[in-house]
Amino acid sequence: MEPNTNAPFANAEEAISWIKGLIAFGPKPGLKRMEYMMERFGNPERRLKFIHVAGTNGKGSTCAYLTRALMQAGYDVGTFTSPYLTRFTDRIQHNGVDLADEDLLNIANRLKPVADEMEGSDIGSPTMFEVTTAAALIYFATVSYPDFVVWETGLGGRLDSTNIVTPVVSVITNVGFDHTDVLGETIAEIAAEKAGIIKPGVPVVTTAEHPEALQVFRETAEQRKSKLYVLGEDFEVEVGEVQKNKQVFHFDGPFRKLPDMTLTMNGEHQVKNAAAALMTLEVLRQYYAALLDPEDLLQAFRETSWLGRLEAIELADRPGLQVLLDGAHNPEGAAALADALKKVYTYKKLHLLIGMLSTKNHKDYLQHILPIANSILFTEPDFRKKLEAEELFRVASELKAETGAAAELFCEPEWSRALEQLLDRAESGDLAVISGSLYLISDVRAQLMKLTDTDKGW
Template identity: 55%
Template structure:
């Protein structure tokens, strides 16, 4: 036998060998990252067929949108649990650990269960990889693990199901949900989803299924037109913010805001949330409208007391999260223009401070100028750093864009370049004086690392 034959036989044996530990399982799944984002549902459909289509036994609440998906999923999960339902939640990316993505009643999947399910999938993944379809991606395998966890291990009443990217060709779109939610449509992932807002809206609207009701808080007229057309074509009832339902803000303070909800079936007031930022009232109203539809048509039982308790208890790490009080440091994963606008609005409406000192790190494929356009006016100091990730934007390039834009806008911002994110955090802590506010923002890859460092979390794995 030649050396090449011996090597390929050894590789085949290694592929066939079961994974032995949680770390091996997580490494195997993350090892599929180089296969990238490959739109299309063929590999996912085949994987599900091979597992006897377990997704057909589950009841999904499908959530798409550019920003606010995670918070909306947090509200839905929290309220359903408060109402006594068992709930599965699948979200991405994760902030601390790979297991964060797969939750049952708010608890991560046990490591040994993830290992077992990975071993169940591995032979099928390898057989598909050897076919003309090519290897399933990391996100496809993660989605399959979520479905197996819910359909074969935990059996929740509802699965809160967040899209990864877009909607139409996103692998989460393998399911037929009880209801679809679209938070909003903005300027993110346009390199993959299309170069106009209408094109991105078409992708998000792809989660609308025949006869399945859809709820949205989208506001742009061109997006609304796309959603209305797709809903009509699918014979789906569309509940749109500003038309079928609305909310009115009653009060806003740090860590508590209240609002009135007006819907087609009833009005509810006051409702309270502890997540910060005016946009959280819109996210909560979206979740409430979805629950109202399920209440009306699926006999979901939601008492007002449980609804309020669930909304107040919802938590979502890394989004307007105060991770330190001495010095005051706020964290927010504002990685696109819409997220940055939301952060800027929250800093003006919710928080009081003398000066704001901002650490920012971004990926290279983002809309840097438009994001910085919202951040610069609220920053006295801007410390530009680099996330620990292969697609990072260099601190020097980002700082150059920031300085040029600040000058064009007539803003006096002290721009500091510090490529090492740890040194950037140290610098931030030293810069914050009494009455000041520190802000860490940009890509969630930076947020994940910075959050773990500031909160002394030791088992941080961060990623998609």
């Protein structure tokens, strides 16, 4: 086949560069630009069965459980997640395989003329995330044809570009104080944005616990005549044996019980994420006759992993040193991380390397981490919204003075030098944890694992 010399892009790298160069946020929030693009491509989103997942924390892990379980049961599964830790194409997967460069190139060449039209119109140019979302929809609906699409929101829910779809099940993991500059400053306001993914007549699963958030979800589900399944009311989990890389729990749902479910992912919060996924799968089984045998679910949940979430990295030149990567970047994530570090891991000393974005709740994050650390080294993610390491150091120093915490505090803005200092400080038997922004996690992970073909971004 002769190459198309009129195509906007000659290769995937050019296509990715174009997408990443688009504006991060549109001039007006909403779905107008998504609706325009979908209409131009024949509304591909109407041909797919989506499981739409929102929440402050746990979205990625919940998507991982859902994807792995459906694949184990024999279904073809599309997965759309964000941000990405390695390459742009890993956010769009079919049966766990990244979007091929050739498919991305073909789709981007189809999208570029439409985006150019929009730029000159009243609705304006589509954003980076909108074009990526549109590319995923076109890929799933016209190239890979999955049975189900596990579909993670980018930010919030109501006005998020992923909300162009009508799912077969909606999932809201929890609600906490993150992205308050966009979603609102109260739990009720943030919950209302998350509740925007609840569609008329579509069942909803939530593991949220905050009373104000649950009230918003109940009212929204009632208004839209959607059945709401709440952890602790409509389904239960009982945790049994817990040790490093092994958690056993019993699931008691409205349709059946699933005893002795085992996870290798660490942290009590992962049991809640797994419970959200299990209840969602039970809805698919009950409402849509999905075939999900207990044996397949047992194997799938036991084998599920998720990059950058309490991910252990082995260093050949540092035997005896434990290294963990965890993208906890808000107070709720920090609380889950601290709980896991106290309950699951054993070590002589705990050393942390932390880099954050400027938009996060830094003081409340540090309140969970500062009391348990022996040392904390503050650095900066290589990203446009980074918080200066000296500012994070200042906040931590003030909090240390207020609380009397014993942790030693250090500051090194350059993340690669900070990583070297962290590893130099840690000794055999210690635990070194890199946490905060996933953009920092991406770079550190690539360096520790000597990955050459890597990228990061929203």
